[in-house]
Amino acid sequence: MRRVVVTGFGVVSPVGCGREAFWSALAEGRSGIGPITRFDCSAFDVRLAGEVKEAPDLPEPVAEVAAEDPKVGFAFAAVREALDAAGLNRLDSRTVLHLGTSLEIFDLSKVICGGRPDFKAAVGRSLAGGPRLQFPLDTAARLIAEEYGRPGESLTNCSACAASAQAIGHSWRAVRDARWEAALCGGFDSMINPLGVGGFQMLGALTTDNDRGPQACRPFDAARRGAVLGEGAAVLVLEPLEKARAEGKAVLAEVCGYGSSLDAFGLSAPDPDGDGAVRAMQGALREAGISSEAVAHINTHGTGTHLNDEVEARAIRRVFPTWERIPVAATKSVTGHLIGAAGAVEAGACLMTLNRGLIPPNPSLSKVAPGCELMHVTGRAARFDGEYVLSNSFGFGGQNAALIFRRYDGRA
Amino acid sequence: MRNADVVITGVGMVTPLGTTARDTADAWRTGKVLAGRLLPELAGTPMEDVSVGVLAEFDAAKRLGSRKAIKYMSEAALLGCVAAHEAALDAGLRRRFQPEEVGLFAGTGLAAADVHQVLPLIQESIDSNGRFSTRLLGERGLPATDPLLSFRILANMPACLISIQEGIKGPSYIFTPWEGQSGAALREAWQAVASGEVSAAIAGAADTPAHPATLVYLRQSGVLGGHDVPSNASAYLVLERAETAARDSQRMYARIESVEVTPVDGAGPDPLRARIGSAFAAAPAILLALAAQLSWREASLCGSDRCRIAFRLGEAA
Numbered sequence: 076m077r078r079v080v081v082t083g084f085g086v087v088s089p090v091g092c093g094r095e096a097f098w099s100a101l102a103e104g105r106s107g108i109g110p111i112t113r114f115d116c117s118a119f120d121v122r123l124a125g126e127v128k129e130a131p132d133l134p135e136p137v138a139e140v141a142a143e144d145p146k147v148g149f150a151f152a153a154v155r156e157a158l159d160a161a162g163l164n165r166l167d168s169r170t171v172l173h174l175g176t177s178l179e180i181f182d183l184s185k186v187i188c189g190g191r192p193d194f195k196a197a198v199g200r201s202l203a204g205g206p207r208l209q210f211p212l213d214t215a216a217r218l219i220a221e222e223y224g225r226p227g228e229s230l231t232n233c234s235a236c237a238a239s240a241q242a243i244g245h246s247w248r249a250v251r252d253a254r255w256e257a258a259l260c261g262g263f264d265s266m267i268n269p270l271g272v273g274g275f276q277m278l279g280a281l282t283t284d285n286d287r288g289p290q291a292c293r294p295f296d297a298a299r300r301g302a303v304l305g306e307g308a309a310v311l312v313l314e315p316l317e318k319a320r321a322e323g324k325a326v327l328a329e330v331c332g333y334g335s336s337l338d339a340f341g342l343s344a345p346d347p348d349g350d351g352a353v354r355a356m357q358g359a360l361r362e363a364g365i366s367s368e369a370v371a372h373i374n375t376h377g378t379g380t381h382l383n384d385e386v387e388a389r390a391i392r393r394v395f396p397t398w399e400r401i402p403v404a405a406t407k408s409v410t411g412h413l414i415g416a417a418g419a420v421e422a423g424a425c426l427m428t429l430n431r432g433l434i435p436p437n438p439s440l441s442k443v444a445p446g447c448e449l450m451h452v453t454g455r456a457a458r459f460d461g462e463y464v465l466s467n468s469f470g471f472g473g474q475n476a477a478l479i480f481r482r483y484d485g486r487a
Numbered sequence: 488m489r490n491a492d493v494v495i496t497g498v499g500m501v502t503p504l505g506t507t508a509r510d511t512a513d514a515w516r517t518g519k520v521l522a523g524r525l526l527p528e529l530a531g532t533p534m535e536d537v538s539v540g541v542l543a544e545f546d547a548a549k550r551l552g553s554r555k556a557i558k559y560m561s562e563a564a565l566l567g568c569v570a571a572h573e574a575a576l577d578a579g580l581r582r583r584f585q586p587e588e589v590g591l592f593a594g595t596g597l598a599a600a601d602v603h604q605v606l607p608l609i610q611e612s613i614d615s616n617g618r619f620s621t622r623l624l625g626e627r628g629l630p631a632t633d634p635l636l637s638f639r640i641l642a643n644m645p646a647c648l649i650s651i652q653e654g655i656k657g658p659s660y661i662f663t664p665w666e667g668q669s670g671a672a673l674r675e676a677w678q679a680v681a682s683g684e685v686s687a688a689i690a691g692a693a694d695t696p697a698h699p700a701t702l703v704y705l706r707q708s709g710v711l712g713g714h715d716v717p718s719n720a721s722a723y724l725v726l727e728r729a730e731t732a733a734r735d736s737q738r739m740y741a742r743i744e745s746v747e748v749t750p751v752d753g754a755g756p757d758p759l760r761a762r763i764g765s766a767f768a769a770a771p772a773i774l775l776a777l778a779a780q781l782s783w784r785e786a787s788l789c790g791s792d793r794c795r796i797a798f799r800l801g802e803a804a
Contacts, residue, residue: 118625168750178642179598183609183619190617192609194602198532198703209704211597211664212642213792225750230671233595233642233663241660245675269621273629274637335658337650339586342559342638351656354587358658472647474659 079250080483081327082319083163083312085156086423087149089125089305089410093156098427102456104438106289106409108303113267120283121276123291124267125305125411137218140210144180149308149416150215150263151222157259158223161312162324165224171255172219172226173246174310175238175262176212177415181270215263227255233415236376237335237470238262240418240478243311244333247478250313257318261419263308272304278343280380280471290439292412294377294405295384295447302378305411309419311426320487327426329481331463332365334358338473344382345469349390352467355475356394359465363479367395370479371461372434374421375449376469377405378412385446387467392449402457403449404428405437418468422478425464429482434459490681494739494803495779496732497578497725499570499691502763502773503540503718508573511763511773512780521764523716528602528699534706539697540718540764545569556652559638563595564645566721566769567693571649575689578725583687583735586656590685592676593646593661594669594692596768597701600640608632645693649723657685663768664694666790667748670771673724673796674746680726687731691723691772696765710791711765718764722772724779729804739803740779747797755789771796 086093089107090100100107107125116122131152133141141148158164166172185206188196201208213231220229232238232245239262246258266275275281282301284291292303319326335358338351345351360367373395376387392398406424407413413420428434433456440453461482468476498508503521505511523538548554550569557565575581580589612628614620638644646661660675662668669692676690696705696717705711732739759770759777766773770788775798778786787797 114621116621116625118622119629120625178640181598181600181605181640183605183612183624186606186609187613187617187619190613192606192613194528194606194699195530195532198529198534198699201703202533202707207704207707208700209597211704213664213668227750228667228671228748230668231663232660234646234659234661235641235643238643238661245660269624273624273632274640277629277632277634278637335660336587337591337647337656337659339650339654339656341651342644342647354656470643471641472643473650474643474647474661 076251077253078316078329079247079313080316080319080329081311081426082314082324083157083161084327084423084426085153086309086420087127087131087152088307088420089127092129092131098431101406101409101424101435102433104409104436108289108292108411111267114269116272119272119276121272121281122285123303125303126267127307134222140214144210146263146265147215147218150174151218153308153310154219154259157310157312166226167224168227169256170226171228171246171249171258172216173230173242173258173260174216175232175242175415176264177233177235177238179210179212180268183270234474235470235472236414236417237468237474237476238415240468240476241335243419243422244335244476244478246313247330247333250315258313259310260313261310262416264413264415265306266304266414267306275304292379292408293439294379294408294437295443295451296440297442297444299379299384301380303411305413307413307420308416309423326483328429329483331481332359332363332479334477336475340473342472345386347386349386351473351475352387352390352469353393355477359477359479365463368397370401370463370465372428372459372464373401373403374425374466375403375405376467377407379407388447388449399450401450402434402452404435404452406435408437408439418476421466425466425480428459428464429480432459492729493677493680493726493743494729494732495724495741496727496737496739497574498740498776498779499573500722500773500776501566501570502720503542504763506543506545508776508780512777515777520762521716521718526699534702537702538716540716542719559635560648561639562719563599563693563695564648566719567645568648568652570691570721571653571689571723574723574725575653579737580687580725581654586654588657588686589655590657590679590688591646591650591655591659592672592688592690594672594768595642595645595661595663596694596696597664597704598640598642599695599698599701602699604633604636655689665768665792666770666796667792667794669768670748670794670796673771673775674748676726677743677746680728687725687727689723689725692768693721694766694768695719696767716764718766720766720769720773722769722776724772724776741800742803744799744801749795751789751793751795755795757788759788767791
């Protein structure tokens with residue numbers, strides 16, 4: 076089996092576009108959460124989100140789609156940065172493209188004709204060249220292939236909040252096992268639209284603590300009230316270490332473990348014992364061939380919801396007997412929850428932690444909630460010189476994924 | 488890890504030819520062809536002549552042994568759960584394997600919110616100028632909406648419902664939305680069992696392309712040909728190691744020799760289309776389930792995403 080390394084990383088996020096902007100905001104604990112500007116949400120209970128502030132510069136066909144489905148533009152911009160960083164300009168038959176995301180966008184206004192909902196009229200209008208009623212989840216992958224060439228395989232994973240972590244884990248194994256020579260993997264998402272925000276509001280998953288503004292997402296805090304939606308994309312280029320070295324590429328980190336599990340418990344609530352999360356983390360450790368003591372930092376899923384945070388903290392304490400000495404980050408506190416892109420963005424945070432020697436703080440954590448005891452990094456970024464980091468992603472519906480990255484030591 | 492022989496020990500299907508795997512296979516054997524019908528939602532539109540496959544009525548609650556879970560389900564989730572449950576029972580999955588040893592590898596199609604559920608939400612959100620108002624959506628539309636709607640449109644829900652229903656706790660993937668993707672789910676399941684990552688896998692897909700809005704997309708994108716009959720359908724299979732099945736004296740339909748998903752340049756044959764209709768994401772699993780039951784040694788189809796999905800099967804020892 077081959078060692079696999081990350082040779083490219085691109086990101087579009089609520090705290091900045093491009094990895095340097097993204098990292099400086101994370102390291103300083105600068106929040107990207109604020110009032111929703113994308114649409115009038117004054118009558119919604121939920122009025123905050125982590126919006127991407129800079130519209131990416133996109134080629135015409137992508138910009139056209141992104142005007143209606145912004146997440147497609149985020150994916151494209153993240154792919155471009157990742158490929159540039161890895162010194163690649165084309166995809167080919169030896170490359171797999173694997174992206175995670177969550178849900179097609181539904182623009183309800185498109186079925187209004189003559190001042191009333193009229194599906195039949197909307198069909199006629201759409202077929203006559205009017206607005207499209209659907210954008211399949213593989214739209215981004217198709218546009219990426221049109222611009223950069225057709226990959227050997229294109230996969231779109233829709234495992235909710237675990238989707239992009241799964242995409243990275245699956246791609247890592249595929250390159251490790253020599254099924255592919257390279258992988259372009261990660262995720263993209265935006266649920267910051269009327270039905271997206273409204274749907275999550277109906278589920279009771281989002282905070283309505285609008286007055287807290289940038290600090291409304293409070294993972295593990297006693298005053299947490301729920302998640303805040305974010306949007307964006309993150310994409311990694313994975314290549315065999317041997318090839319990266321031969322080509323003199325800069326290596327961001329080595330990928331060395333992945334675990335996946337299902338809760339089989341409930342549609343909206345995690346298994347209260349955290350068994351599913353435990354199995355995902357244990358699976359990643361097993362695959363990395365390391366003991367739990369080797370992990371020096373964890374980027375938590377940390378959504379800021381009551382149940383999730385408590386269950387995740389419990390699961391971490393079960394897997395890591397030395398948890399009191401393992402600093403944890405909760406970057407959703409500043410990015411919001413990027414749903415299908417969350418795992419990839421947080422994997423990106425882990426890469427930057429390994430390279431910059433800092434663990435980003437959770438700036439909204441002022442009083443740790445009972446049951447959420449971990450070694451939280453609060454206030455300022457903490458220094459880091461460990462070797463292994465673990466990133467958790469737990470999906471709505473009970474899909475869990477954990478990834479382990481290792482500092483690259485420069486040796487073959 | 489040693490690559491082991493992988494066999495199919497459970498099949499479940501809901502198609503226009505039959506609402507069980509056996510009914511579908513029997514209907515195929517006798518040369519039956521699907522019945523089509525027109526959709527009232529498209530009457531008077533440029534697509535009023537599009538015919539969709541007819542599924543015979545069946546009691547899903549009885550099949551699943553639960554009426555409660557059904558209220559969370561989209562049609563795709565319902566079809567997927569019924570087919571997966573049939574496959575799981577066929578293979579004795581719950582009786583023979585620990586939940587953590589079983590993986591779930593699913594394909595799913597385009598999202599398909601029920602028009603009838605969404606229209607009232609929109610109606611409540613139209614202002615006095617006849618325009619959609621997000622303010623009214625917040626004030627009146629959302630409160631008037633069934634909160635379970637979110638569960639019915641999230642793309643991962645069909646697979647999550649299957650995991651809950653069948654108690655599956657191993658690894659999972661859900662790929663979307665075309666044939667190549669659900670073919671990849673079957674391939675991943677086969678490889679996961681062969682490599683020993685899981686002891687058994689439940690793999691397949693459900694798709695509901697006969698949904699009116701989906702039909703419009705299919706027509707716009709050139710995927711839906713003039714004579715195509717889109718069909719809502721589902722198929723799931725249970726895969727496990729041959730030695731495990733032999734140890735348990737479990738019926739083995741066939742041994743999987745290979746599952747290949749390869750890009751192709753243009754359109755190609757789909758042997759299901761004329762008999763079962765265009766089932767899109769569900770088609771590869773239907774083909775494999777038919778092949779397993781009818782002792783075909785090779786089967787392939789070309790998907791609308793320019794992928795060829797090919798299976799080679801051998802006799803189970």
